[in-house]
Amino acid sequence: MSDERLWTFFPHLRPSSVDDLRRLYRRWQAGAAPQAPDETWENWLCLLRTDGTPVGGAQATLFSDHEAMVAYATYTDYQRRGYTREAISRVLAHLAHDHGVNKVRAEMDRRNEASIGVVKALGFTRSSQRAGANDLAFELRISEATRE
Numbered sequence: 001m002s003d004e005r006l007w008t009f010f011p012h013l014r015p016s017s018v019d020d021l022r023r024l025y026r027r028w029q030a031g032a033a034p035q036a037p038d039e040t041w042e043n044w045l046c047l048l049r050t051d052g053t054p055v056g057g058a059q060a061t062l063f064s065d066h067e068a069m070v071a072y073a074t075y076t077d078y079q080r081r082g083y084t085r086e087a088i089s090r091v092l093a094h095l096a097h098d099h100g101v102n103k104v105r106a107e108m109d110r111r112n113e114a115s116i117g118v119v120k121a122l123g124f125t126r127s128s129q130r131a132g133a134n135d136l137a138f139e140l141r142i143s144e145a146t147r148e
Contacts, residue, residue: 038063038064039063039064040061041059041061041062043060044059046083054075056074056087057072057073058087059071059072060094060095062101066099066101067105068095068099068103068104070088070091071106072115084114084118085121089122092140092142102142103140105127105129105140107131108136110135110136111134116136119140120138123140124139124140
Protein backbone atom coordinates (compact mmCIF):
# COMPACT_ATOMS: atom_id res chain seq x y z
CA MET A 1 0.00 0.00 0.00
CA SER A 2 3.01 2.31 0.35
CA ASP A 3 3.99 2.02 -3.33
CA GLU A 4 3.31 5.42 -4.94
CA ARG A 5 2.40 3.77 -8.26
CA LEU A 6 -0.66 2.13 -6.70
CA TRP A 7 -2.23 5.56 -6.17
CA THR A 8 -1.54 7.04 -9.63
CA PHE A 9 -5.18 7.10 -10.68
CA PHE A 10 -6.84 7.77 -7.31
CA PRO A 11 -4.43 9.72 -5.08
CA HIS A 12 -7.35 11.19 -3.10
CA LEU A 13 -8.10 7.71 -1.71
CA ARG A 14 -4.61 7.08 -0.37
CA PRO A 15 -4.58 6.64 3.42
CA SER A 16 -2.17 9.10 5.01
CA SER A 17 -1.23 6.75 7.85
CA VAL A 18 -1.64 3.23 9.16
CA ASP A 19 -4.40 4.53 11.44
CA ASP A 20 -6.24 5.98 8.41
CA LEU A 21 -5.94 2.61 6.68
CA ARG A 22 -7.37 0.88 9.75
CA ARG A 23 -10.30 3.33 9.79
CA LEU A 24 -10.91 2.65 6.10
CA TYR A 25 -10.95 -1.12 6.67
CA ARG A 26 -13.34 -0.73 9.61
CA ARG A 27 -15.66 1.38 7.47
CA TRP A 28 -15.62 -1.30 4.76
CA GLN A 29 -16.34 -3.99 7.35
CA ALA A 30 -19.46 -2.09 8.42
CA GLY A 31 -21.17 -3.24 5.22
CA ALA A 32 -22.79 0.11 4.37
CA ALA A 33 -22.49 3.82 4.88
CA PRO A 34 -24.83 5.16 7.58
CA GLN A 35 -25.80 8.00 5.22
CA ALA A 36 -26.72 5.51 2.44
CA PRO A 37 -29.08 2.91 3.96
CA ASP A 38 -30.10 1.62 0.49
CA GLU A 39 -26.55 0.48 -0.22
CA THR A 40 -24.69 -2.64 0.84
CA TRP A 41 -20.92 -2.88 0.61
CA GLU A 42 -19.02 -6.07 0.02
CA ASN A 43 -15.23 -6.16 0.02
CA TRP A 44 -12.72 -8.88 -0.70
CA LEU A 45 -9.02 -9.23 -0.17
CA CYS A 46 -7.62 -11.10 -3.18
CA LEU A 47 -5.06 -13.75 -2.29
CA LEU A 48 -2.80 -16.03 -4.29
CA ARG A 49 -4.04 -19.61 -4.15
CA THR A 50 -0.53 -20.95 -3.76
CA ASP A 51 0.53 -19.20 -0.57
CA GLY A 52 -2.15 -16.69 0.45
CA THR A 53 -0.12 -13.62 -0.53
CA PRO A 54 -2.41 -10.58 -0.89
CA VAL A 55 -2.43 -9.27 -4.48
CA GLY A 56 -5.20 -6.67 -4.28
CA GLY A 57 -8.77 -6.01 -3.33
CA ALA A 58 -12.22 -5.87 -4.88
CA GLN A 59 -15.34 -4.03 -3.83
CA ALA A 60 -18.99 -4.05 -4.78
CA THR A 61 -21.62 -1.53 -3.81
CA LEU A 62 -25.07 -3.05 -4.17
CA PHE A 63 -28.09 -0.81 -4.71
CA SER A 64 -31.73 -1.59 -4.03
CA ASP A 65 -32.58 -1.56 -7.77
CA HIS A 66 -30.58 -4.77 -8.48
CA GLU A 67 -27.65 -2.78 -9.78
CA ALA A 68 -24.12 -2.65 -8.46
CA MET A 69 -20.87 -0.76 -8.82
CA VAL A 70 -17.54 -2.57 -8.74
CA ALA A 71 -14.09 -1.25 -7.95
CA TYR A 72 -10.73 -2.90 -7.58
CA ALA A 73 -7.05 -2.32 -6.97
CA THR A 74 -4.19 -4.67 -7.68
CA TYR A 75 -0.94 -4.23 -5.80
CA THR A 76 1.80 -3.00 -8.09
CA ASP A 77 3.96 -6.14 -8.08
CA TYR A 78 0.97 -8.23 -9.21
CA GLN A 79 -0.45 -6.02 -11.95
CA ARG A 80 -0.88 -7.23 -15.55
CA ARG A 81 -0.94 -10.92 -14.57
CA GLY A 82 -4.68 -11.60 -14.89
CA TYR A 83 -5.46 -11.47 -11.16
CA THR A 84 -7.84 -8.52 -11.46
CA ARG A 85 -9.77 -10.07 -14.31
CA GLU A 86 -10.14 -13.33 -12.39
CA ALA A 87 -11.22 -11.55 -9.21
CA ILE A 88 -13.80 -9.32 -10.88
CA SER A 89 -15.12 -12.24 -12.89
CA ARG A 90 -15.80 -14.05 -9.61
CA VAL A 91 -17.34 -10.92 -8.09
CA LEU A 92 -19.67 -10.59 -11.10
CA ALA A 93 -20.78 -14.22 -10.77
CA HIS A 94 -21.41 -13.70 -7.05
CA LEU A 95 -23.44 -10.53 -7.68
CA ALA A 96 -25.59 -12.24 -10.31
CA HIS A 97 -26.15 -15.54 -8.52
CA ASP A 98 -26.36 -14.42 -4.90
CA HIS A 99 -27.91 -10.96 -5.23
CA GLY A 100 -29.85 -11.04 -8.51
CA VAL A 101 -27.90 -8.06 -9.86
CA ASN A 102 -28.77 -7.30 -13.47
CA LYS A 103 -26.51 -4.35 -14.20
CA VAL A 104 -22.99 -3.61 -12.99
CA ARG A 105 -21.15 -0.34 -13.42
CA ALA A 106 -17.49 0.55 -13.15
CA GLU A 107 -15.74 3.88 -13.37
CA MET A 108 -12.05 4.49 -13.88
CA ASP A 109 -9.58 7.17 -14.81
CA ARG A 110 -9.49 7.54 -18.58
CA ARG A 111 -5.68 7.14 -18.51
CA ASN A 112 -5.85 3.75 -16.78
CA GLU A 113 -5.46 1.53 -19.83
CA ALA A 114 -5.02 -1.65 -17.79
CA SER A 115 -8.29 -1.14 -15.93
CA ILE A 116 -10.14 -0.27 -19.13
CA GLY A 117 -8.76 -3.48 -20.62
CA VAL A 118 -10.07 -5.51 -17.67
CA VAL A 119 -13.65 -4.29 -17.98
CA LYS A 120 -13.67 -4.60 -21.77
CA ALA A 121 -12.34 -8.18 -21.52
CA LEU A 122 -15.21 -8.96 -19.12
CA GLY A 123 -17.82 -7.64 -21.58
CA PHE A 124 -18.44 -4.15 -20.18
CA THR A 125 -19.27 -1.41 -22.66
CA ARG A 126 -18.96 2.36 -22.39
CA SER A 127 -21.89 3.87 -20.57
CA SER A 128 -23.67 7.11 -21.30
CA GLN A 129 -23.86 7.66 -17.54
CA ARG A 130 -21.75 10.56 -16.39
CA ALA A 131 -18.57 9.83 -14.51
CA GLY A 132 -16.06 12.15 -12.89
CA ALA A 133 -14.30 14.74 -15.03
CA ASN A 134 -11.32 12.47 -15.73
CA ASP A 135 -13.20 9.18 -15.57
CA LEU A 136 -14.93 6.85 -17.97
CA ALA A 137 -18.05 4.87 -17.05
CA PHE A 138 -18.68 1.31 -18.21
CA GLU A 139 -21.59 -1.05 -17.64
CA LEU A 140 -22.40 -4.71 -18.01
CA ARG A 141 -25.92 -6.03 -18.29
CA ILE A 142 -26.37 -9.49 -16.81
CA SER A 143 -29.02 -11.58 -18.49
CA GLU A 144 -31.21 -14.24 -16.88
CA ALA A 145 -29.29 -16.88 -18.86
CA THR A 146 -26.02 -15.72 -17.32
CA ARG A 147 -27.42 -16.23 -13.82
CA GLU A 148 -28.49 -19.81 -14.36
